[in-house]
Amino acid sequence: MHELGLQNGASASASELKIGYVGGGSQGWAHTLINDLGQCSDLSGEVALYDVDYEAATRNAEFGNRVMERADAVGEWRFEAYQEMDATLSAADFVVCSIQDPPDETFKHDLDVPQEYGVYQTVGDTVGPGGTIRALRAIPQYREIAATVREECPDAWVINYTNPMTVCTRALYAEFPDINAIGLCHEVHPFQELFAEIAERYIKTAEDIDREEIDVTVKGINHFTWIDAADWAGHDLYGYLDAELERRKPLPGYEPGDMADESYWTNQFQIAFDLYDRFGVLGAAGDRHLAEFVPWYLSIDAPEEIQRWGIRLTPSSARVGGETPDKMMAARVDEFEFTESGEEAIEIMRALLGIEPFKTHLNYPNQGQISNLPEDIIVETNALLTGKGVTPLCAGDLPGEIHSMVKRHVTNQETLIEAGIGGDLDLAFQAFLNDPLVTLKREHAEELFTRLVEIEREY
Amino acid sequence: MHELGLQNGASASASELKIGYVGGGSQGWAHTLINDLGQCSDLSGEVALYDVDYEAATRNAEFGNRVMERADAVGEWRFEAYQEMDATLSAADFVVCSIQDPPDETFKHDLDVPQEYGVYQTVGDTVGPGGTIRALRAIPQYREIAATVREECPDAWVINYTNPMTVCTRALYAEFPDINAIGLCHEVHPFQELFAEIAERYIKTAEDIDREEIDVTVKGINHFTWIDAADWAGHDLYGYLDAELERRKPLPGYEPGDMADESYWTNQFQIAFDLYDRFGVLGAAGDRHLAEFVPWYLSIDAPEEIQRWGIRLTPSSARVGGETPDKMMAARVDEFEFTESGEEAIEIMRALLGIEPFKTHLNYPNQGQISNLPEDIIVETNALLTGKGVTPLCAGDLPGEIHSMVKRHVTNQETLIEAGIGGDLDLAFQAFLNDPLVTLKREHAEELFTRLVEIEREY
Amino acid sequence: MHELGLQNGASASASELKIGYVGGGSQGWAHTLINDLGQCSDLSGEVALYDVDYEAATRNAEFGNRVMERADAVGEWRFEAYQEMDATLSAADFVVCSIQDPPDETFKHDLDVPQEYGVYQTVGDTVGPGGTIRALRAIPQYREIAATVREECPDAWVINYTNPMTVCTRALYAEFPDINAIGLCHEVHPFQELFAEIAERYIKTAEDIDREEIDVTVKGINHFTWIDAADWAGHDLYGYLDAELERRKPLPGYEPGDMADESYWTNQFQIAFDLYDRFGVLGAAGDRHLAEFVPWYLSIDAPEEIQRWGIRLTPSSARVGGETPDKMMAARVDEFEFTESGEEAIEIMRALLGIEPFKTHLNYPNQGQISNLPEDIIVETNALLTGKGVTPLCAGDLPGEIHSMVKRHVTNQETLIEAGIGGDLDLAFQAFLNDPLVTLKREHAEELFTRLVEIEREY
Amino acid sequence: MHELGLQNGASASASELKIGYVGGGSQGWAHTLINDLGQCSDLSGEVALYDVDYEAATRNAEFGNRVMERADAVGEWRFEAYQEMDATLSAADFVVCSIQDPPDETFKHDLDVPQEYGVYQTVGDTVGPGGTIRALRAIPQYREIAATVREECPDAWVINYTNPMTVCTRALYAEFPDINAIGLCHEVHPFQELFAEIAERYIKTAEDIDREEIDVTVKGINHFTWIDAADWAGHDLYGYLDAELERRKPLPGYEPGDMADESYWTNQFQIAFDLYDRFGVLGAAGDRHLAEFVPWYLSIDAPEEIQRWGIRLTPSSARVGGETPDKMMAARVDEFEFTESGEEAIEIMRALLGIEPFKTHLNYPNQGQISNLPEDIIVETNALLTGKGVTPLCAGDLPGEIHSMVKRHVTNQETLIEAGIGGDLDLAFQAFLNDPLVTLKREHAEELFTRLVEIEREY
Ligand SMILES: [Mg+2]
Ligand SMILES: [Mg+2]
Ligand SMILES: [Mg+2]
Numbered sequence A, B, C, D: 001m002h003e004l005g006l007q008n009g010a011s012a013s014a015s016e017l018k019i020g021y022v023g024g025g026s027q028g029w030a031h032t033l034i035n036d037l038g039q040c041s042d043l044s045g046e047v048a049l050y051d052v053d054y055e056a057a058t059r060n061a062e063f064g065n066r067v068m069e070r071a072d073a074v075g076e077w078r079f080e081a082y083q084e085m086d087a088t089l090s091a092a093d094f095v096v097c098s099i100q101d102p103p104d105e106t107f108k109h110d111l112d113v114p115q116e117y118g119v120y121q122t123v124g125d126t127v128g129p130g131g132t133i134r135a136l137r138a139i140p141q142y143r144e145i146a147a148t149v150r151e152e153c154p155d156a157w158v159i160n161y162t163n164p165m166t167v168c169t170r171a172l173y174a175e176f177p178d179i180n181a182i183g184l185c186h187e188v189h190p191f192q193e194l195f196a197e198i199a200e201r202y203i204k205t206a207e208d209i210d211r212e213e214i215d216v217t218v219k220g221i222n223h224f225t226w227i228d229a230a231d232w233a234g235h236d237l238y239g240y241l242d243a244e245l246e247r248r249k250p251l252p253g254y255e256p257g258d259m260a261d262e263s264y265w266t267n268q269f270q271i272a273f274d275l276y277d278r279f280g281v282l283g284a285a286g287d288r289h290l291a292e293f294v295p296w297y298l299s300i301d302a303p304e305e306i307q308r309w310g311i312r313l314t315p316s317s318a319r320v321g322g323e324t325p326d327k328m329m330a331a332r333v334d335e336f337e338f339t340e341s342g343e344e345a346i347e348i349m350r351a352l353l354g355i356e357p358f359k360t361h362l363n364y365p366n367q368g369q370i371s372n373l374p375e376d377i378i379v380e381t382n383a384l385l386t387g388k389g390v391t392p393l394c395a396g397d398l399p400g401e402i403h404s405m406v407k408r409h410v411t412n413q414e415t416l417i418e419a420g421i422g423g424d425l426d427l428a429f430q431a432f433l434n435d436p437l438v439t440l441k442r443e444h445a446e447e448l449f450t451r452l453v454e455i456e457r458e459y
């Protein structure tokens, strides 16, 4: 009967909702949304799909509509593809953004060209040369989305999934300061699972603990997040980290080549624990992301060396062509099975509609949740979502060295936003030069930046 | 199944708890605690009662034990009176502080002496001459409590109910910075009820709404709190305030004498709405409290004039002897009926033990929840309580004039803490002079302050 | 030969300067400028006089030109009256603003109407009802000046003398953020003289000390400035303040009526020392100004009571008609004698031209000089003026209670600027209500504000 | 006649001064002091020399006394060597600190051991491995000095010359917060000369300009200072930097080996201008220092490569034995000639004694002079020195990327202070790891740090 329970009064708008989906031709996240909406009984309405690849959006719409016709689908949703973004977002209650950079080739260059200069990137979508150039690509797209929201659905909640998360979300607010936008990322979830394991290992009474039972304090910027407190049912879990670190030592614990047969997405928390060992706070994103924010993991001589940290460089080949349009998809609705996606979008929508409060971590403008970072930059912390909107939870200061490392990227990202809005490539180059992965000689850095910008221009 | 639901794993420490109660001889709050513990099935242990009036504590212990023997008491608790504070708090899991100033007469003087100088106070326990002198009395007491906690139960959660709330809670942290302490006050609850009424009045589908269904953003310092957003089930309620203000106009809506037959505690939200009218943000404490924080309501010529605002001055007579020890109390356990107290202490304890998350507003050191007030001062905002502890929710800035009004009291309270710790009456006088109710000529202010300090010394 | 001495290289622009003078028809400051320019041998050029009273400007131009013809005039300056502000400021190197509110009657009402409500003002041009209404009058005028500067002479240095100083100077920056503007006021000078006297009284070797030899740390906002350090030739003078305070006690030291025969501008440092006694920092403006910033000096029952503090209320009659145009003026050039004006404008111009560095106190946007006030508000501190421009000297924090008192006015002034720019009288009323002198009942405050605004509208 | 001129009243304490000199056995700076005091006619007193090498102090004392006997020596000073620091500083008016690390060998290791790991340092006394280990050595020494000042001469002005400047000066304040201490460094002077040249090159009327005529805005931390404004006699010089940069391009302008025959201290402003090219603000310390604060200049494959930037690595051999005690020194007083040293210590003392104001750049606790760096850290900016003490001049914010680069070192330096005070080598290692020059693999970094600490321990 407490304040956080299910509320009696159903929200007026929980039926006949409209979700506008920018990037709605994608197979991955669109199918997840169809899966989740199909299993949600208290929301209904229309999903409007917009994609530069209109055909892909049409295929997804058809697929969605057929899934909803299935007997085991409890949701009532219509899917429709649109040719224009403004019609897609017109009077929307929610806007989902999950866009792929149109030409896959750009991603290839984002990774391969820097390697020619000895700059290796494990992901290349957030910081480093790849993240920088992606940011410059994304800023005008996200300004356009924000401008459309301002015109078509200024009160809608915008949920972004695209990387570089911080820059994309910031661009939305830069264009339309009154926008209601959040950015969602899954990188912290495995850490709840990690702490569930730690609980099971160190606490006698702990068995079969779910991720959701673990309460962690999240703080930082997307993909460079940190955890400095963890609890399960009143048991402090953070205090077991020292024992767990000893158990996992030595770090790094692998040899070059050890990961050769693993998935590109493999993650052993080696860097997360190494950061804990260095700075006393647990890094809380996948090691492939964490490695890119500081200079000392990726200043390597050969691509396979990073495997010592239990991860692999994701080659551009793994990125290109990954999501080939499946033209037969609609025909295969019969094979479709509802699954538990692990996605939180539906729970977030329900919370924002006033149905049931929900707590999660998300990316949102700083209004004090990290008290020693500037106001209005996008930070990632826990937040409580209710009918009243998003209320961030205070996460406190970032301590000394961690503040210094994070602030450096905050500065670069703010510079990129300013550069992207003003179309000022010289300014963008300042951020590029100040990136920890760019320890090149000045003239090489300039050459690399110029090449990346020119490749980008071709598309 | 979301993160905020009941957690599977019961906390190891939910049974055999120890609650140390400083001021445990009081009838009011002690009986509430007995009432609430008697109805709580998943906590058990000992309540240790300490009071300067040991007999009163003994009576309460006997009463508590007999209540627990009743058939309808589901709780398992032993009550015991103690003669020493250190034994009371030894190994406690929770410490409750609810102390009365020992000599009732001091309260009398806190109100009556300033009236001789034309300074009227509606309550006199928070700011103004009464609040100032109470602060000076309370600071050494609260430092002693904090010092005992440091020695006897440094990890315990300390729940304070005593006024002046801000100064008492701050004194705990000043003495023992690592203390886990919160301050609880009920003044915001009627505003949730007010918004429930507003919902019922203005929203067709809204009926029989409980206070707990209303989500408000609380921000400020104790008894000078503000609400700038309110929601029920996804419906913005704050937008109806303009209509509600018009409905309630003119403000003030009463004449001197109108309240003569009302309770001293009557409250019509007249000042709360007048502050909304002036500054665009709803004042969110009882009007009797709000009136004391600014100079313009209480600069009156006669005591009954404040009744124009729908409240009364609480005379010192209403304060003295109010709680005469009921020596027959134990004999009347049979007449005792369990009631719903509206107190949240049990829910707070259950949350902090990791049993079930709970959200409420409380007084806690600022770590960013109000981003334009200094760190570490005690502010009142919403917070989420879990096994991990207290996590304040971001409330954002205080806007211009409100910031200026609140900051003035923050400064005074910090000065009082510094003066109280250093035993520096000259410094305390600076805060006294800067209080909005003290618009006296300098020499009169000095005389009044000196008299109040001397009366205090006698006790 | 040190950095602060006279520089070898004469500035290219020290001859053929242009000074644009807005309000150039006034007798007072215009004559001072003529006096000072006539004695300055290393600057020359044109003074362009603009006034809504064009005839008065013409008279001043004629007077100035005739003074320059005198044998003892070493300066080479031409004076010319203009009908348009843009021509006046076109290509100016310096702009001087010293404007009188056109209808003297407004000032009368600013003082007399509030007295009907029991609100007494000793000056009425900075804060309080008078200051508030003057601010609303001045903001559009100063925005027009700033807009003209932006068009006609964006690099010029603008020197403002008009009250309310803080609001006028802030309005310049609000309209044209890149303006180079400072505000000058003399209220601190008598405090240098006061400290010179203190040196002579308490230090054996000190004799005949000039104001300029005294180095004081100035901090605050105009007319509510504070001094917390003072030195003469390496001797700390601030340490003698306690002795000096004792010597001057009791405070207040006068009776109502004592000042009846004194000038309206008489000042005995009674309030300055009383503030030192209360807060440990010396108030550093004339007592007539200081009294208006806090509620406790002017909450009096009769006008003459303020005389207890050694000052008088300046009646509106003393303000009206004070400066009747002297149409015979030009004829009296022969009687004119060059004097030492005590004005610093020439020294400031010489410093900004790179001729000789100069240190003084002035009003300028905060960039850290008072570290616990917001950036960009106008504060008054010491500054060094050189060819590089104005560099404020760090003055440090304002301590507790003083910060709280000053911050309240900062908030009000910022609100007035916002209200003035947006034409939002409701917002302006918030500032009015939050003024320490306005302790009226709400409805009386509203009535007073409305009357003042309406009187203003007539003009 | 303005405020900054020579003051009439001579300071009471300008004669019979006592200067305590810690490190007074050095030949370099001690001889400079003797030279300067010998030519200063308005100060006199005693110089007390303290050094761990007492003999060296004795030799300097004898030398000083004999110089003062010379006919052309106008100063009246006695020099005396002391065996104890407390007697040296007893009742001192000024304390000069200029200490050499006792065993020269440590410096050798500071440079050579990191080179084994591929970490090259151009100086190695401020940041990087060498600066880090020096900081750990210096912190206890400087705490001892501050403790002695607190006991023996708490009001004295302490002038520090030792590197790492920031950490040494900060350690003084950490130990004794009320100390009056400044840190002096010459690295900005050549930039005044650079701007004098620029004036002469680009301004027709500019000839034979002295360094002292150039007014620059200095901001940053020692050896990582920046200039963002420059003026000569009212002429903006900063605007010529773009032209000057073009004239100097390409950058870097040398080849490995080009500097082989140059002094180790050669400096061509190549890195200073490169930073201007990158970030729009001129780096303002010698290139050898600037190169060590960012990762991209010194991540080289061979020692001579840095010569491309017009500088050389200073080998440890250049440091060891450089100042062999000259036992014949006293005998050579006859050969001594007074010269203009360029040192400002005497001018600073005269200013602080109230004789003549002086403006220079110096290292001092931040109180707002750099508004986006934390309070109390040691920053380098301009300051005005008068009898009232040191008043920093506001320098404004550090812009984006520069703030991020500087803040990283501020964090490291604060961490080192905390580590040095607490004797916490793990904490010190955090700072070491976060140094831009330490881009080593974790285990190599750990090994290097451990080796450096152990070498240090031997001494
Ligand atoms: Mg992600
Ligand atoms: Mg209360
Ligand atoms: Mg003035």
Ligand SMILES: [Mg+2]
Residues within 6 Å of the ligand: D163, D165, D184, D185, D186, D187, D223
């Ligand atoms: Mg140096």
